Amino acid sequence: MDGMHDLGGRQGFGRVEAERDEPPFHEPWEGRVHGMSETAEVGPGFRHAIERMEPAAYLTTSYYEHWLESIETRGVEHGVFTREELAAAAGRIAAGEPVPQRSDPEAAVAARAMLRPRPKSTYTAAPPRHAVGDRVTVVRVLPSGHTRCPGYLRGAQGVVERVHAPMPLLDVFESQDGRVQPEAWYTVAFAADTLWEVERPGHTVLVDLWESHLEAT
Amino acid sequence: MDGMHDLGGRQGFGRVEAERDEPPFHEPWEGRVHGMSETAEVGPGFRHAIERMEPAAYLTTSYYEHWLESIETRGVEHGVFTREELAAAAGRIAAGEPVPQRSDPEAAVAARAMLRPRPKSTYTAAPPRHAVGDRVTVVRVLPSGHTRCPGYLRGAQGVVERVHAPMPLLDVFESQDGRVQPEAWYTVAFAADTLWEVERPGHTVLVDLWESHLEAT
Amino acid sequence: MTEQHRHARPKSPQELRAAALETVLIEKGLASTDAIDALVDAFEQEIGPQNGARMVARAWVDPAYRERLLRDAAGAAAELGFGGAEGDHMRAVENTPDVHNVIVCTLCSCYPWPVLGIPPVWYKSPPYRARVVREPRAVLTEFGLELGPDVEVRVWDSSAELRYIVLPMRPEGTDGMSEEELAELVTRDCMIGVAVPRVGAAA
Amino acid sequence: MTEQHRHARPKSPQELRAAALETVLIEKGLASTDAIDALVDAFEQEIGPQNGARMVARAWVDPAYRERLLRDAAGAAAELGFGGAEGDHMRAVENTPDVHNVIVCTLCSCYPWPVLGIPPVWYKSPPYRARVVREPRAVLTEFGLELGPDVEVRVWDSSAELRYIVLPMRPEGTDGMSEEELAELVTRDCMIGVAVPRVGAAA
Numbered sequence: 001m002d003g004m005h006d007l008g009g010r011q012g013f014g015r016v017e018a019e020r021d022e023p024p025f026h027e028p029w030e031g032r033v034h035g036m037s038e039t040a041e042v043g044p045g046f047r048h049a050i051e052r053m054e055p056a057a058y059l060t061t062s063y064y065e066h067w068l069e070s071i072e073t074r075g076v077e078h079g080v081f082t083r084e085e086l087a088a089a090a091g092r093i094a095a096g097e098p099v100p101q102r103s104d105p106e107a108a109v110a111a112r113a114m115l116r117p118r119p120k121s122t123y124t125a126a127p128p129r130h131a132v133g134d135r136v137t138v139v140r141v142l143p144s145g146h147t148r149c150p151g152y153l154r155g156a157q158g159v160v161e162r163v164h165a166p167m168p169l170l171d172v173f174e175s176q177d178g179r180v181q182p183e184a185w186y187t188v189a190f191a192a193d194t195l196w197e198v199e200r201p202g203h204t205v206l207v208d209l210w211e212s213h214l215e216a217t
Numbered sequence: 218m219d220g221m222h223d224l225g226g227r228q229g230f231g232r233v234e235a236e237r238d239e240p241p242f243h244e245p246w247e248g249r250v251h252g253m254s255e256t257a258e259v260g261p262g263f264r265h266a267i268e269r270m271e272p273a274a275y276l277t278t279s280y281y282e283h284w285l286e287s288i289e290t291r292g293v294e295h296g297v298f299t300r301e302e303l304a305a306a307a308g309r310i311a312a313g314e315p316v317p318q319r320s321d322p323e324a325a326v327a328a329r330a331m332l333r334p335r336p337k338s339t340y341t342a343a344p345p346r347h348a349v350g351d352r353v354t355v356v357r358v359l360p361s362g363h364t365r366c367p368g369y370l371r372g373a374q375g376v377v378e379r380v381h382a383p384m385p386l387l388d389v390f391e392s393q394d395g396r397v398q399p400e401a402w403y404t405v406a407f408a409a410d411t412l413w414e415v416e417r418p419g420h421t422v423l424v425d426l427w428e429s430h431l432e433a434t
Numbered sequence: 435m436t437e438q439h440r441h442a443r444p445k446s447p448q449e450l451r452a453a454a455l456e457t458v459l460i461e462k463g464l465a466s467t468d469a470i471d472a473l474v475d476a477f478e479q480e481i482g483p484q485n486g487a488r489m490v491a492r493a494w495v496d497p498a499y500r501e502r503l504l505r506d507a508a509g510a511a512a513e514l515g516f517g518g519a520e521g522d523h524m525r526a527v528e529n530t531p532d533v534h535n536v537i538v539c540t541l542c543s544c545y546p547w548p549v550l551g552i553p554p555v556w557y558k559s560p561p562y563r564a565r566v567v568r569e570p571r572a573v574l575t576e577f578g579l580e581l582g583p584d585v586e587v588r589v590w591d592s593s594a595e596l597r598y599i600v601l602p603m604r605p606e607g608t609d610g611m612s613e614e615e616l617a618e619l620v621t622r623d624c625m626i627g628v629a630v631p632r633v634g635a636a637a
Numbered sequence: 638m639t640e641q642h643r644h645a646r647p648k649s650p651q652e653l654r655a656a657a658l659e660t661v662l663i664e665k666g667l668a669s670t671d672a673i674d675a676l677v678d679a680f681e682q683e684i685g686p687q688n689g690a691r692m693v694a695r696a697w698v699d700p701a702y703r704e705r706l707l708r709d710a711a712g713a714a715a716e717l718g719f720g721g722a723e724g725d726h727m728r729a730v731e732n733t734p735d736v737h738n739v740i741v742c743t744l745c746s747c748y749p750w751p752v753l754g755i756p757p758v759w760y761k762s763p764p765y766r767a768r769v770v771r772e773p774r775a776v777l778t779e780f781g782l783e784l785g786p787d788v789e790v791r792v793w794d795s796s797a798e799l800r801y802i803v804l805p806m807r808p809e810g811t812d813g814m815s816e817e818e819l820a821e822l823v824t825r826d827c828m829i830g831v832a833v834p835r836v837g838a839a840a
Contacts, residue, residue, distance in 0.1 A: 002413075003229045008743030008794060009771045011361065012220045012272050013764035015779055024680045024755040029647075029655035034680070034755070035673030036655075038722065040662045047745055055229050055560070059273040063746065063761040068654055081661050089664075090657035096646055099656050104669030111672040115679050115751060117711075117720030140372060144228065144414040148797045150743050152770070155357060155372035167798055185797065192792075196219075196771050197361040203790035205770050208797035225540030225591060226568045230561035232576055241477045241552040246444075246452035251477070251552075252470030253452075255519065257459045264542055272763070280543060280558040285451055298458050306461075307454035313443060316453050321466030328469040332476050332548060334508075334517030365594045367540050369567070384595055402594065409589075413568050420587035422567050425594035 001048075001144055002151055004055035009152040009196055030064040037067050039111050043078030046070050048146040048174055125166035128184035128211070134160045135217040136188060138209065147171040149213040156195055157217055158188040161206060169210045183211040218265075218361055219368055221272035226369040226413055247281040254284050256328050260295030263287050265363040265391055342383035345401035345428065351377045352434040353405060355426065364388040366430040373412055374434055375405040378423060386427045400428040482551035483622035485516045486599055489526075489549060490625065491617035494604040504528060507599060511549055521548035521597055527590060528601040529630070534581050535588045536574070536627035537598045538566045546597035550625060557626065567591055577628040600627040607633045685754035686825035688719045689802055692729075692752060693828065694820035697807040707731060710802060714752055724751035724800055730793060731804040732833070737784050739777070739792045739830035740801045741769045749800035753828060760829065770794055780831040803830040810836045 025031040037046070049070040050058075058066070075081045093099065130136055140155040148170050166182040173180055188209050193202040242248040254263070266287040267275075275283070292298045310316065347353055357372040365387045383399040390397055405426050410419040444450035459465035489511060493500035503510040507524035511517050524546050527535040539545065543558040556562050566573045570587045574580070581587065590598045602624045608616060623629035647653035662668035692714060696703035706713035710727035714720050727749050730738040742748065746761040759765050769776045773790045777783070784790065793801045805827045811819060826832035 001229075002227050004227075005744055007763050007767040008741075010219050010221075010272065010763075010767040011771075012218075012269055012275070013767045014271060016759050016762065016765045016768070016776055018757065018759045018780070022757050024685070025677070026758075027649075027652065029649075029652040031677035031681070032659055032673055033655050035676040036659060036662060036668055038676050039672040040668040042662075042667070050745075052229055054231060055227065056273065056276040058229070059276065059763060062651075063758065065651055068651065068658065071658060072654075075658075075661075080667065081665065085661050086654075086657050089660040090653055093647060093653055093656045093660060099659050100663045101670045102663045102666070102668070103671050105671065107669045107672040108675040111675045112679055113721070115676075115684060115721040117715035117718070118725065120711075120725055141411065141414055148744065150794060150796060152743075164799070170798065187799075189791075192771070194358065197358055199772050199774055201786055203773050203792060205792050205794060207794045208799050210797070222541055224560050224564040225538075227560075227564040228568075230564045233556050233559065233562045233565070233573055235554065235556045235577070239554050241482070242474070243555075244446075244449065246446075246449040248474035248478070249452050249456055249470055252473040253456060253459060253465055255473055256469040257465040259459075259464070267542075276560060279448075280555065282448055285448065285455065288455060289451075292455075292458075297464065298462065302458050303451075303454050306457040307450055310444060310450055310453045310457060316456050317460045318467045319460045319463070319465070320468050322468065324466045324469040325472040328472045329476055330518070332473070332481060332518040334512035334515070334548075335522065337508075337522055365541065367591060367593060369540075381596070387595065404596070406588075409568070416569050416571055418583055420570055420589060422589050422591060424591045425596050427594070 001051055001142075001147060003051040004053065004058040005047075005051045006151045008150045025064075033064045033067050033071070035111070037071055038114065039107065040071070042071055042075040042080045045074055045077075045146070045174055049073040049077075051146060123166045123168065123182035125182040125184060128163050128186070130160050130163070130184075130186060130211075130214065130216065132160050132163060136160055136186075136214040137217045138188075138213055139215055142213075143171050145171070146174045147213075149209055150207065152195060153190065153207060153209075153213075156190055158190040158207075160186050161189045162187040164208070167210075169212050171210070171212065181212075185210045186214070188214070218268055218359075218364065220268040221270065221275040222264075222268045223368045225367045242281075250281045250284050250288070252328070254288055255331065256324065257288070259288055259292040259297045262291055262294075262363070262391055266290040266294075268363065340383045340385065340399035342399040342401060345380050345403070347377050347380070347401075347403060347428075347431065347433065349377050349380060353377055353403075353431040354434045355405075355430055356432055359430075360388050362388070363391045364430075366426055367424065369412055370407065370424060370426075370430075373407055375407040375424075377403050378406045379404040381425070384427075386429050388427070388429065398429075402427045403431070405431070477547075477552050481516075481548060483549075483620075483625060484617070485511075485514070485551075486546070486549035486622075486625045487617040487620035488514055488613075489516075489599075490601055490620045491613045493526075493601055494616055495613050500601075503601065516548045518548050520544070521546045523596045524549070524599060525596050526599050526601045527588065529603045529627075531603070532584070533586050533588060534627065535590060535598075535600045536566060536570055537590050537592060537600060538563060539592050540564070540567055541593040544592045544594075544597060546599050549599055550622060554622070574628060577623065579629055599625050602631050605631045605633055680750075680755050684719075684751060686752075686823075686828060687820070688714070688717070688754075689749070689752035689825075689828045690820040690823035691717055691816075692719070692802075693804055693823045694816045696729075696804055697819055698816050703804075706804065719751045721751050723747070724749045726799045727752070727802060728799050729802050729804045730791065732806045732830075734806070735787070736789050736791055737830065738801075738803045739769060739773055739790065740795060740803060741766060741792060742795050743767070743770055744796040747795045747797075747800060749802050752802055753825060757825070777831060780826065782832055802828050805834050808834045808836055 050066045138153040138156045164185045169181045190205045192198045267283045355370040355373045381402045386398045407422045409415045493503050503526045507526040540563045545553040592598045619631040696706045706729045710729040743766045748756040795801050822834040
């Protein structure tokens, strides 16, 4: 979707401002949000909930505010909790009540295990239609919902750099309706000067795309 | 350029909020800005100065703030005045000094005449390369500077609906270097379902494009 | 009219910026108070959608004028004394039972000033500019306009040099009306294409 | 560690929102304090660019490991105990005298957590995501990295499911160094591709 999140190649942004010796979380609430996002089940569509943010809100809020928004939006949309429950809890916290504590040692072990090596899922799908070195064209009409194909590639021509084993097309997988559509996927190389008027010498942009994003040239 | 101004087809925006019985200017300063913009010569590039605004600033400021920004930016860039002069004047105004008055009856007459019928310029150029009914493709690599071709059309295919007499290509004309490149221009019709996944039934989007924006299909 | 305002302390940062800019331009001899006043007065007193409405009403009662309007809208506007900046090149696009037209400028806020005046804020807003090219029917519904499924919607993205005005269909039940009465049915929104004229519903 | 924080009144609207959300999730039994704590602790104490740096240093001293890293980065990470969320699929891309690699995620902020930790704010910021695919050399210059005109810049937009890490070139003058000393030269920015390792310049 052509949301504000689809930033590649957009102009008008200023310098990249890097902070020295940056901590993983700048405030404790950021860590709590990260932890909740990874461990609490509030339904699918993590990224799509962020992508649907109103553009000015997207640009003027921080990364972990985006995550917070995503958990809230999905929890409400999937019927896990209501806006009223969030507001009531905020009222109690603002009045000085502490955040309740709940211990679940098994969940803590499982949470830590998410950040250790684990088996990969494998999927079967039709054989890949493209091979390394093939010229491919990105489809021009991209999904209006979630997609892993950046808008700047619409209709662009590239060359297959690598072919990967099948994976679910995430455009569909994240669409919240439970469908899984495994497909071959590819790393595709694009000469930047076929995408934009760019600095010289030109560079190469490489993007991982699924078969649904591509047609043979 | 892919600035924030290039809004066509971008998603995530909310309802269109219409105001009843809206006046031409909501505050007197808006009228002053409109009048200054039309009558004071601060150099070319009116739109490009707005297009270069930082995206969040573009989205969170009003139309006449964009105009104000454009006059300030161009005045400074073209050496007409300095940021320091603007700041000093702001200090005097904030301290209670009135805006000075200057009468120029001839300029007032000329200003009003701008909003009356006036002769059109005519330009000569090579004959148009495309005719009504021709299929054309919008070029994929658009200018990184000012352009009148919206980004959502990159690489799109359409049909010439009308051919117009030559006009300067504004991509170049507004680029502040004085070049004038008259070209044939066209109204081109695009089936919306070739641009985006759209509502049914599909609609047609018609855009005025110059020859430089098009190639034969 | 602005004597009072320009002597009062600015109430907002924007007003202060604008006053500072006017001060600098005046002091450098690059702007004149009365030229700015003349433009403000023109848009506040004379130029607005009533101009376009007169053209539409004329086209409804005078088939030859309608032809000239559709062939050369700037010329047809000039016949009634309208023209100039943002209207040197204009085109009128005609609604029919099969086609409904809507005007937008996705890149900026291009608009035919001489015949419609200053565009409304919503026309200049990101939601309208972003959405109406992609989902015009959804936007029109928000304006209260439901089109039949067989009507082709044409969205004119006037980002170049031609300014557009919609020539709406003359509504039913207006047979006995004078040109002046007809003009009163034609609102700004009808000429942008987010509304259609209705008897007894004019602004 | 957060006992203190969760009993203090929130200092910002974001902190209040986050505390309200945690309250609701805990009260519904959908989250547990110690699972959240476990993830926070993991990123604050254990997981960070020091993991990726160990892999890079190993690859510099062990050609067989380098081969495995380039063929299957997730497998090579697992050899050192690193892996999991946002790193189940990883790829290492190797800088050479002719090719310089840079990592970005234009659509989101995809990043190989198990080997680089939480991405820095600038990596997640609109300026980096918008600009580095279009004008990487300008962005690299802002980071103090000037590449020769003959070097091909490859920008990897990791918006799908594969997470990338740059394998930088081993700098000159490091012949006598141990694997641990080498790892200290490898900063996070070197593995994103906005810097290169320099002797005496490590973070």
